[in-house]
Amino acid sequence: MLLGAGRLLCSDRRRPGSAHEAFFREVWRELPAVRRVFGNSPWRGHRRSARRTPGSAMEPCAEPPLFTFGVIADVQYADIDDGANYTRTRARYYRNSVRLLRRACRAWSEEDVRPRFVLQLGDVIDGHNVKHGASERALETVLRELDGCPAEVHHVWGNHEFYNFSRDALLASALNSARLGDGRLARPGDMYVYHFSPAPCFRLVVLDAYDVSIIGRDETSEKYEEAASIMKEHNSNPDLNHPPGNHDNCPLMSFSQCRHNCSFFFSVHTVTHGLEQRFVKFNGGFSQDQLQWLDEVLSLADTNQEKVIVVSHLPVHPSSTDPICLAWNHSTVLSILHSHSCVVCFIAGHDHDGGYHQDELGLHYLTLEGVIETPPHSDAYGTVYVYKDHMFLKGRGRIEDRVLRYPDHVNG
Numbered sequence: 001m002l003l004g005a006g007r008l009l010c011s012d013r014r015r016p017g018s019a020h021e022a023f024f025r026e027v028w029r030e031l032p033a034v035r036r037v038f039g040n041s042p043w044r045g046h047r048r049s050a051r052r053t054p055g056s057a058m059e060p061c062a063e064p065p066l067f068t069f070g071v072i073a074d075v076q077y078a079d080i081d082d083g084a085n086y087t088r089t090r091a092r093y094y095r096n097s098v099r100l101l102r103r104a105c106r107a108w109s110e111e112d113v114r115p116r117f118v119l120q121l122g123d124v125i126d127g128h129n130v131k132h133g134a135s136e137r138a139l140e141t142v143l144r145e146l147d148g149c150p151a152e153v154h155h156v157w158g159n160h161e162f163y164n165f166s167r168d169a170l171l172a173s174a175l176n177s178a179r180l181g182d183g184r185l186a187r188p189g190d191m192y193v194y195h196f197s198p199a200p201c202f203r204l205v206v207l208d209a210y211d212v213s214i215i216g217r218d219e220t221s222e223k224y225e226e227a228a229s230i231m232k233e234h235n236s237n238p239d240l241n242h243p244p245g246n247h248d249n250c251p252l253m254s255f256s257q258c259r260h261n262c263s264f265f266f267s268v269h270t271v272t273h274g275l276e277q278r279f280v281k282f283n284g285g286f287s288q289d290q291l292q293w294l295d296e297v298l299s300l301a302d303t304n305q306e307k308v309i310v311v312s313h314l315p316v317h318p319s320s321t322d323p324i325c326l327a328w329n330h331s332t333v334l335s336i337l338h339s340h341s342c343v344v345c346f347i348a349g350h351d352h353d354g355g356y357h358q359d360e361l362g363l364h365y366l367t368l369e370g371v372i373e374t375p376p377h378s379d380a381y382g383t384v385y386v387y388k389d390h391m392f393l394k395g396r397g398r399i400e401d402r403v404l405r406y407p408d409h410v411n412g
């Protein structure tokens, strides 16, 4: 057993992208002895190339950026006392999250270069608001803070938007950024997708990761039917928020009656049950229509030699997130991104621990740390400085600085 654990912790398996990375992360988090051996951030060595800047290690280039934008994820505000995540391994600071949002808006306002826009990656208010009848009030609170932003805000929708509001209500709300502002090209219908060009030769594409979902879709709709049949195929648990896995026959269960009680065993299941973990009710997927639309938008961007940033609430690369947070049909999205020459980066939220991966084609997958699980003394937002050949993420608090050099096929 010890030998097995040793093998699992060896450097190669810690490597971002290895099948065991998520498991290692959890072992490292849960066991102080492992942290003592591997240090505070055992992944740093593997990430060094992505973190190096042309000038200083931690500052954007001296040359002015083409433009900048702010990023923030999973604010999940609710006017309730602090709590915890489902597995009770992380604190959630519901009331304080709006203060961190305010701090982010203030910081963006004080920057030398005014951000062109702010990207809010979804779950702006928490589902807990529903049982207090406080959804509208909570939304007003966060929107008031966002009014303090020095630039227009682009909202992405996450699972907590759908806990609080129906899809129709969201489409009619201030969280529908597709209908506000000039130059935003939405696809007509009930999908929340659009794209716009923040500066010449750049495009941002907003995706709807809950297009095929059992949350936010009417039970009589075709998309609900599709989602229900996907879930039926992959998850037989009575509570569909619980990830799939045959717990009865799993030898690891002799150590724990219920893996949901212990995040260590939860992560062992990540290794044993792998990417199937993503088939939970709090995730969703992209419809065929949406994928076709994405393909068309990216084809046009290829033709116009634009650089494209794609965003959604759910991450799409398994090495950029815990598998339990992945979009259901993530691999189809990856195939589409790979079939175009314009895509430089995919940005998501949802996994509050954050993540990052650069794939074999040089595309970057950034999952932002969530505000809701950020202690009051820290922060979780960033500013992206966009240059001709790279982007620089200046992270605050839990978010690390990163250099995101465009893939060679884009830089030419």
Ligand SMILES: Nc1ccn([C@@H]2O[C@H](COP(=O)(O)OP(=O)(O)OC[C@H](O)CO)[C@@H](O)[C@H]2O)c(=O)n1
Pocket: 085, 086, 123, 127, 159, 160, 239, 241, 242, 243, 260, 282, 325, 350, 351, 352, 353
């Ligand atoms: N194993 C689980 C996990 C969650 N639930 C229930 O599902 C709902 C959504 O969960 P929540 O943790 O609030 O979702 P977030 O979007 O904040 O976070 C996603 C990832 O977990 C972040 O790492 C909620 O009702 C939970 O109680 C569950 O039943 N079983």
